[in-house]
Amino acid sequence: MNPARTTSSLAIASLVSGILGWTLLPVLGTLVAIVTGHMARAEIRRSGGALEGDGLAIGGLILGWLSALLWVIGIVVLFMFLGGLAWLATLN
Structure with missing residues (x-):
């Protein structure tokens, strides 16, 4: 008889944090989802x-x-936009 398999609590935390990263806790949820996801896969x-x-x-x-990818893209676009505005300001 095989012992009952249990679900990794780190895996559950990763999924919940990933969802929170898109809703209520963008930065913290994203970081926790990535860290606990890797930890859960290793534990499993x-x-x-x-x-x-x-x-x-x-x-x-x-x-x-x-x-995280969207955060990085957003930051790059923001800096490009602000850099473009600064460049336009130097033309006048």
Whole structure:
């Protein structure tokens, strides 16, 4: 008889944080989703089949990394816009 498999609490935390990263806690949720997602995947691999929840961890990682990517793109666009405004101001 196989022991009951339990879901990794880090995987659940990663998915919940990933969702929060898109809604209520943009920066903190994104960082926590990425960190706990990687920790959960490592914990699940080390457990030898005793833990499940790899899909939850991957979901949290995807949400976290997509949010981080959009933050970086937003910051780059903001600096490009402000740089363009500064350049236009020097022309007058």
